[in-house]
Amino acid sequence: MSGRRFSPWPAYVDLFSGLVVLMFAVIAVDVARQSPAQQMAADVLANISKATRDVKPCSDQDLCVNLLLNFETGKDEIKKEDLREIQRITSVLLSALKEQERKNPQLNIKKLVRIVVEGHTDSRPLHYETREREQFTYNWNLSARRASSVMYALSQNSLGLKQGYNVVSLGLASSEPAKDPRDADGKRDCVALRDLCDPTDDACRAAADDRGADPCDDMNRRTTIRIIFDYKAAGVRQQPTTGNRK
Secondary structure, three states: OOOOOOOOHHHHHHHHHHHHHHHHHHHHHHHHHOOHHHHHHHHHHHHHHOOOOOEEEOOOOEEEEEEOOOOOOOOOOOOHHHHHHHHHHHHHHHHHHHHHHHHOOOOOHHHHEEEEEEEOOOOOOOOOOOOHHHHHHHHHHHHHHHHHHHHHHHHHOOOOHHHOOEEEEEEOOOOOOOEOOOOOOOOOEOOOHHHHOOOOOHHHHHHHHHOOOOHHHHHHOOEEEEEEEOOOOOOOOOOOOOOOOO
16 A cells, blocks of 8 residues: 655645634724724724824824924913914814714714813923912813813814814823823833922922923823714713723
8 A cells, every 4th residue: 555645735724714814803803892982083094194294193092283382481372383283284184073963864974072171381390389279270270271262273174162162171180191202012101201300309300391391291292182982972872991091
């Protein structure tokens, strides 16, 4: 009896084909498990990303547009060049939301979407103010005033309460630092040099401030437009999610 040499190749091919089928099945299940809010967020993100690089997901069902506005120190008035940028971003957002209205005529998009304008500041203290309360509240009030200025600019460009959109503003001071762009993983907070000093070491903090502009201060002085897809407010049932705010 002449024996034939066994070739394992067909078995490997069958195994590879099975793994490919399994992979696509897992992807299909994952897409099917997405909530309506997640699906809409992904769709809006894709549309907005075509026009600006400033938008990114900030959780599994909301988006963030980060604006680096050049406010004067201690001021909340928006400069003309920044007003043009806000107008451009607003036009992009409105276009993406109207596209969702066209795709989902059964939904009240204006009721479904909540827009939160978040104002952020750096952690630079007031050198001319020695009273503890005023030191504490200054950046919180400043960030709130700047966020309100941006919310007003959105309203002036047809994205506001008068137009039926749910828009609010929020001042966060330096409580949520931006992510350090120098971090390859994108997880490390951008911490100014003064904040690496011991809180009781005034000399260290003063020396850090005397070195001039800190790149993290520029990153942290930002305004974030957070677009939240709130299906509960629209009365639409969705599957529970485990997404956290980032």
